Amino acid sequence: MNVRRRYEENAKNGLEKSGKALETAKTMGYTKIIREGKKMGIHMKKYINTSRRINTKESEEWGFIVINALKKVWLATLIIELFLFIFFQPNEECSRAYYFYLFVARPSIGQGVWLAAADILFKKCIKSKSHRIVSLFMMILVSGFAAIAVWVHTSVGLMPVALLFPMVLCPFYRDWKMMVLQAGISTALYAAYQGYFLPYSPYLPPENLLIDVTIFAGCTFVTFVLEEQVNLSYILQEEKSVRDSLTHLYNHETFYEELEYHMKRYEEKKETFSVMIADIDNFKKVNDTYGHAFGDEVIRKVVVAFAEGHGNSDFCARYGGEEFAMILPKRGIEEAAGIAENIRKKFEEIAFQTELGEKHFTLSIGVAEYTKIYENASTFFEQADKALYEAKRSGKNRVCCAKSAE
Numbered sequence: 001m002n003v004r005r006r007y008e009e010n011a012k013n014g015l016e017k018s019g020k021a022l023e024t025a026k027t028m029g030y031t032k033i034i035r036e037g038k039k040m041g042i043h044m045k046k047y048i049n050t051s052r053r054i055n056t057k058e059s060e061e062w063g064f065i066v067i068n069a070l071k072k073v074w075l076a077t078l079i080i081e082l083f084l085f086i087f088f089q090p091n092e093e094c095s096r097a098y099y100f101y102l103f104v105a106r107p108s109i110g111q112g113v114w115l116a117a118a119d120i121l122f123k124k125c126i127k128s129k130s131h132r133i134v135s136l137f138m139m140i141l142v143s144g145f146a147a148i149a150v151w152v153h154t155s156v157g158l159m160p161v162a163l164l165f166p167m168v169l170c171p172f173y174r175d176w177k178m179m180v181l182q183a184g185i186s187t188a189l190y191a192a193y194q195g196y197f198l199p200y201s202p203y204l205p206p207e208n209l210l211i212d213v214t215i216f217a218g219c220t221f222v223t224f225v226l227e228e229q230v231n232l233s234y235i236l237q238e239e240k241s242v243r244d245s246l247t248h249l250y251n252h253e254t255f256y257e258e259l260e261y262h263m264k265r266y267e268e269k270k271e272t273f274s275v276m277i278a279d280i281d282n283f284k285k286v287n288d289t290y291g292h293a294f295g296d297e298v299i300r301k302v303v304v305a306f307a308e309g310h311g312n313s314d315f316c317a318r319y320g321g322e323e324f325a326m327i328l329p330k331r332g333i334e335e336a337a338g339i340a341e342n343i344r345k346k347f348e349e350i351a352f353q354t355e356l357g358e359k360h361f362t363l364s365i366g367v368a369e370y371t372k373i374y375e376n377a378s379t380f381f382e383q384a385d386k387a388l389y390e391a392k393r394s395g396k397n398r399v400c401c402a403k404s405a406e
Helices: 003-018 021-026 056-086 096-128 131-152 159-168 176-197 207-242 252-269 283-290 292-309 333-349 377-393
Strands: 032-035 042-045 273-280 315-320 323-329 352-354 357-359 363-369 399-401
Touching: 056 096, 056 131, 096 131, 131 159, 131 176, 159 176, 252 273, 252 315, 252 323, 252 377, 273 283, 273 292, 273 333, 273 377, 283 292, 292 315, 292 323, 292 333, 292 352, 323 333, 333 363, 333 399, 363 377, 377 399
Parallel strands: 363 399
Antiparallel strands: 032 042, 273 323, 273 363, 315 323, 352 357
């Protein structure tokens, strides 16, 4: 699934009512242009408040992390219980042997068997290649582990709150249905425990209920905060995989995904579009004369020219080296050529300060309009590339359009 379609679907699912979400997705997420000073140019970023489901591999990694974490908790709890057992003073109500059974042997064996079984079953579970099955398994694992801990330590007043802990893990399921289910399981266990023990246990006076409710609200708040952070983390991770590190434009691979998307859209809805490819003239000489750091600055300024010269619906990418590409939806070759000329002029106007004085550099741009005669993305892109070659051959610093092949 290409980048545009993924964000369109997420926007439709999560942000349709905002009025701007669908438009945001259609413009490939150019919802905000961050200006990091004139020297750094303009960085494009997508900001879509949506949830992204993790894939099967990520589910497996998350599952192993949780299981290993619970094993460490189990070991730490065992050490603490043994330490407390050493200093326990027996009395008429509880002998040392009974204390060892209640607070050392019973929880350690119960949770140990639970984790051992989980370790075996999880390896079978991941073979299903289903994120939801893995998530459901993790819910049962974590909730069961917490339930055993609470069941053993009923004398600890705030222990029932441990039943709510799995809620904090909800955001990592990356699926709102799984999150709701986990919240329901945690709340049900908590309510059942309180309903069974509260009327009879001397350790759980009614005053504790207010404290538990407060902590419940805190867990819910933490869950929402984590959800936002996890969403942001995955969005940034996604951004990093599809962006060029120097310019923060989309990279070569993402450009072709987007190009193929528009080709299919043309087949389905006859929506015309054009593509342009721009190349910095004499860029090798720029690097040789002024150094690669200066060359990087020139490349960043191309982003400034692109940002100021194109529309919100246009898709910009760094094709490679000193080459840049743009997809212009719903634009014929004449309109696309006009935008290309605007970009060319804006870049030419940018002044660069060097040891040899103020310098200006130029772009050569090739433009092609898509028609059904092109069999694939590469074949079509070659038309824009040929137009770029013609611009270079004709003297550079100009825009050339591909001839119609019809």
